[in-house]
Amino acid sequence: MASSPSEFITPPPVVVESKGFAGNLPQRHTTDRLFQVAAWVATAIAIAVLGWLLYDVFSQGWGRLDWPFLTSFPSRKPENAGIVGALAGTFWVMIIVALVAFPVGVGAGLYLEEFATDSGLTRLIEINISNLAGVPSIIYGLLGLAAFVRLLEPITGGRSVLAGALTLALLVLPIIIVATREALRAVPEGVRLAGLAMGGSRWQVVWDHVLPAALPGILTGVILALSRAIGETAPLIAIGALTFVPFTPGCTEGFPFVNPLDLVRCPVNVVQSPFTVLPIQIFNWVSRPQKAFHENAAAAIIVLMAVLVLMNSVAIVLRHRFRQKG
Secondary structure, three states: OOOOHHHHOOOOOOOOOOOOOOOOOOOHEEEEEEEEHHHHHHHHHHHHHHHHHHHHHHHHHHOOHHHHHHHOOOOHHHHHOOHHHHHHHHHHHHHHHHHHHHHHHHHHHHHHHHOOOOOOHHHHHHHHHHHHHHOOOOHHHHHHHHHHHHHHHHHHOOOOHHHHHHHHHHHHHHHHHHHHHHHHHOOOHHHHHHHHOOOOOOOHHHHHHHHHHHHHHHHHHHHHHHHHHHHHHHHHHHOOOOOOOOOOOOOOOOOOOOOOOOOOOOOOOOOOOOOOOOOOOOOOOHOOOOHHHHHHHHHHHHHHHHHHHHHHHHHHHHHHHHHHHO
């Protein structure tokens, strides 16, 4: 039976008018421009405030920066005070924080993202890690006081460099773990499937292919974590870090100037030595009423920013090299 030509004619589309949507493009474009202006104004205000703070710090502290300031110990006379004890303490604390937090944080992130099964315990750990990233730093200080200063005193030496570094390592561990997991998720799934298809084990694929590809993102998280750790004061005050230290860690005899790495002249165990750090020294000077101590605090802030920029620069160079290799 032959079909009529009308059966092959496509009916026109039915246009349904939506009563809840109004395509007012001029109004939406105006709103978009207003949002852009608001974003630029907020950015300009933030940059202006930062510039004003930097100008205030440099105008007060630049004239105080000299070699005696960097190689002298704190003093009740502001013109004789220096930061060598706090600078050495910051150096040792950050070295231990990096040595502890980096392998533990990256290892935990690797396990949770690549090897852990989806179970109730794993989900509970993930929720706790996300919550710990927002816990106030003073809580970590109280935890460090109870665990590292009192409970593990025979190992850490009490209120020591090791206790302070372990406390800060706990503080930054959630940041490193979350950054590691996000960097691993950014690696395409095809990399894992290709490695498994070639006969590699799960560990070989992760170690040889996934981890090198994710390492630049992991180092970004480590940079942020260490940047937070170097400026923390509250946890170290909670565990009892000293505010007046006339010696470098491990050198309790108080030499005029001691290289922080000079373990020959510093026979005392460095990690179990009392200490202070630059943020605590700055806090101590700022709380003094004399203007000269405020100038010392500004100079110490400049040194702290220089150490932070140097530390971040090294990490950025390493990240760039790993990214090029990938």
